[in-house]
Every structure is written in C-alpha cells, then in structure tokens.
Amino acid sequence: MKKGISAVTVALAAFALLLAGCGGDSSTPGASAAPSQHYTATLAALNDSGVTGTADFTLTGNQLVINIKLNGATAKQGHAQHIHGTTGKQATCPTIAAIDKTGVVSLNAGGPYYGPVALGLQPATASASGAVNFTSTMTLKADDKAKITPLNQHVYVIHGVLNKGKYDGLLPAACGAFTAAQ
Numbered sequence: 001m002k003k004g005i006s007a008v009t010v011a012l013a014a015f016a017l018l019l020a021g022c023g024g025d026s027s028t029p030g031a032s033a034a035p036s037q038h039y040t041a042t043l044a045a046l047n048d049s050g051v052t053g054t055a056d057f058t059l060t061g062n063q064l065v066i067n068i069k070l071n072g073a074t075a076k077q078g079h080a081q082h083i084h085g086t087t088g089k090q091a092t093c094p095t096i097a098a099i100d101k102t103g104v105v106s107l108n109a110g111g112p113y114y115g116p117v118a119l120g121l122q123p124a125t126a127s128a129s130g131a132v133n134f135t136s137t138m139t140l141k142a143d144d145k146a147k148i149t150p151l152n153q154h155v156y157v158i159h160g161v162l163n164k165g166k167y168d169g170l171l172p173a174a175c176g177a178f179t180a181a182q
Helices: 002-022 107-114 142-148
Strands: 036-045 052-060 063-071 078-084 117-125 132-139 155-163 166-177
Touching: 036 155, 052 166, 063 117, 063 155, 078 166, 107 155, 107 166, 117 132, 117 142
Parallel strands: none
Antiparallel strands: 036 052, 036 166, 052 063, 063 132, 078 117, 078 155, 155 166
16 A cells, blocks of 8 residues: 555656746747847938938847837928838849939838838837937737848838928938848
C-alpha cells in the first residue's frame, strides 16, 4: 500500500510540476518575437515650403511606431501625412521636373514619382513656430502591412504649404525616401 501511495504521490507531483510549467510566461522555448525593422527618411522641402526633418518608423510584427520631427511647416495648421508607393516598385520624391505650369509640384504632378497613398497617417498639427513632433503607434491590418512592405520601396510625404498667400493642404510640403536604419 505504501508503494502504491508513493507512485500516486510521485505522479501527482509530476503533474503539478507540468501544470506549473504551463503558467506564467507564455513564450515557447526557442521561439523569438518578430524582429523589428527600423527605417528612416530624411525630408527635403517641396514647393518652397522650407520643411526639413526626419521620419523614423519601426515595424515589429503588425505594430508600426512612427516618430516624425519637422521644422518649417506652416504654423498652426493640420498637415496630412502618408506613406506613398506601391509594393514592387521603387517610389521616389519629385524632382524639379515635376513642377507644373503653375510653378508648383501639385498632387497630380508628384504622383508619378511617389505613387498612390499606401497608408494614411493621422494628420499632424504644426506648432506656432512650425515644428511638428508627431509620435503614434498603429496596429496594421494584414493588407495595410502588405501595402507598405518593404518600407524601403516607399516614401513619406507631408502635405500643406502656403501657396500665393493661402494655405493649400493638398500640396506636398516635403518628401523623404525610406532607408533601412542600423
């Protein structure tokens, strides 16, 4: 009888240890989290906006962390911002050749360079000094993630400039091509 109780006790103890091993940390031994992919874009002004700065994006799984730091934006205005491009085709920023007959790089004139909007971001509002400090985290749907990867084939564009004394929220203010960061 003592022998049978010992075997049951040992079996229960082993089962309890097995259950304890299943609680707490849900990571699987040998498995690792999705690697982070970090990209940065140095922005060049378009349409004499004076906008300069950087856009840093980190993609981990379906989480996109966005950090935008700009100067020279139209003060106290909301600025649309997007990731532009098409997967499989290298997007670029418009050159001087994109200036249309009205003397600006219009939304349509920039399109052949940077392509369609791949992902819209929340608008950023410039401070009274024209600075933009924008940080956001987005959980991407699978189709949105597919539209922006690989990110180094895309560009970041922020819109909104003064044109002939009036704010035009559609005109691109700055553009930067993403490169993989170290």
